[in-house]
Amino acid sequence: ELKVEQNPLFLSMQEGKNYTIYCNYSTTSDRLYWYRQDPGKSLESLFVLLSNGAVKQEGRLMASLDTKARLSTLHITAAVHDLSATYFCAVDGSVGGYQKVTFGTGTKLQVIP
Amino acid sequence: KAGVTQTPRYLIKTRGQQVTLSCSPISGHRSVSWYQQTPGQGLQFLFEYFSETQRNKGNFPGRFSGRQFSNSRSEMNVSTLELGDSALYLCASSDQLADTQYFGPGTRLTVL
Numbered sequence: 001e002l003k004v005e006q007n008p009l010f011l012s013m014q015e016g017k018n019y020t021i022y023c024n025y026s027t028t029s030d031r032l033y034w035y036r037q038d039p040g041k042s043l044e045s046l047f048v049l050l051s052n053g054a055v056k057q058e059g060r061l062m063a064s065l066d067t068k069a070r071l072s073t074l075h076i077t078a079a080v081h082d083l084s085a086t087y088f089c090a091v092d093g094s095v096g097g098y099q100k101v102t103f104g105t106g107t108k109l110q111v112i113p
Numbered sequence: 114k115a116g117v118t119q120t121p122r123y124l125i126k127t128r129g130q131q132v133t134l135s136c137s138p139i140s141g142h143r144s145v146s147w148y149q150q151t152p153g154q155g156l157q158f159l160f161e162y163f164s165e166t167q168r169n170k171g172n173f174p175g176r177f178s179g180r181q182f183s184n185s186r187s188e189m190n191v192s193t194l195e196l197g198d199s200a201l202y203l204c205a206s207s208d209q210l211a212d213t214q215y216f217g218p219g220t221r222l223t224v225l
Contacts, residue, residue, distance in 0.1 A: 033214070042203060043216040088156065100169040101146070101214070103156035 002027050002093035006104035014112050016078050021107045023072040023089035031092035032072045033101070034063050036085045043088070046074075079111045115140065117206050117217035125223045131192040134220045138185050138206030144168075145187040146214065147179060150201040159202075162187055191222075199224045 003026040013019050023032070034046040047056045049065035049072060056063050060083065062075045072089055089104045118137045126132050138145050147159040158171040162181035179189040185206075191198055201221050205214035 035216075042218045043205075045213050045215065048213050090156075100161065100171070101158055103148075103158075105155050 002029070002091060002102045004089060004091050004102050004104040006089055006107050008107060009105060010108050010110075012110045012112060013076075013079050015080055018078065019076050021074040021076070021087055021089075021109075023074070023091075023104055025070050025072075025091045025102075027093060028067070028070075029091045029093055030067060032065050033090040033092070034061075034072070034074055035088045035090065037088065037106070038085050046087075076109070079109075081111045081113055084109055084111045117204060117215050119202075119204050119217040119220050121220060122218065123221050123223075125225065126194050127225050128194055128196060130194050131190065132194060132222060133188055133190045134202055134204075134222075136187045136189075136204030136206075136217060138187070138204075139208075139215055142206035142208045142215075143185050144207045144209070145181055145185065146205045146207075147187070147189050148203045148205065149173075150203060150219075151199070156203075159189065194224045196224050198222065 005024045007022050032049045035043040036046055037043050047063040052067040054065045060077045065072045086106045086108045088106045090101045093100050093102055117139055120135045136145055144163045146161040148156050149159055150156045159173055160167055160179050161169045165181045176192045181187045201219045203219045204217045207214045
């Protein structure tokens with residue numbers, strides 16, 4: 001059974017600081033997703049990482065994937081208050097090409113002005 | 114393009130009743146997945162449909178079922194509701210298998 005672990009679960013950081021969220025998963029997968037969820041809202045897709053060594057950046061967020069280590073990171077650069085949200089990684093544990101996505105527990109990020 | 118829509122947005126039911134939730138995917142998307150989100154269990158995969166066929170199913174009891182219509186709209190049904198079924202139910206659509214998923218606003222179900 002595919003397991004996805006995120007750490008930390010909670011992260012309080014000051015504006016302007018850098019930090020990294022880690023996502024480890026237990027079985028082979030070539031597809032990993034990062035999502036953002038604001039309180040009371042649905043999920044917003046941030047990144048889709050499709051191959052080993054993939055790196056994607058959008059604004060102050062950068063995501064990378066190491067399939068050999070079964071590890072993805074979401075790096076936050078010079079955090080701003082608007083980045084406060086819960087961030088989820090999700091791994092596609094497809095068997096036979098069918099989609100079955102397993103989510104991590106989420107990292108609740110609070111950026112303090 | 115219009116986004117993923119879910120109806121109703123809020124529901125209150127009592128134990129033992131059944132409920133049907135609806136999801137309309139983004140136009141042209143043929144894959145629809147359903148997820149349950151609770152504070153205790155987090156986000157859990159329910160099932161995925163592609164071209165009217167259930168392709169995958171998560172670890173939920175048989176009380177949870179779904180279907181997809183020829184226009185890709187999907188419904189999920191929960192019978193004999195239990196208190197633990199109270200959750201936010203999210204629907205997501207994508208245009209190819211394992212491609213980016215676009216989530217709807219969710220249906221918040223409360224079981225009393």
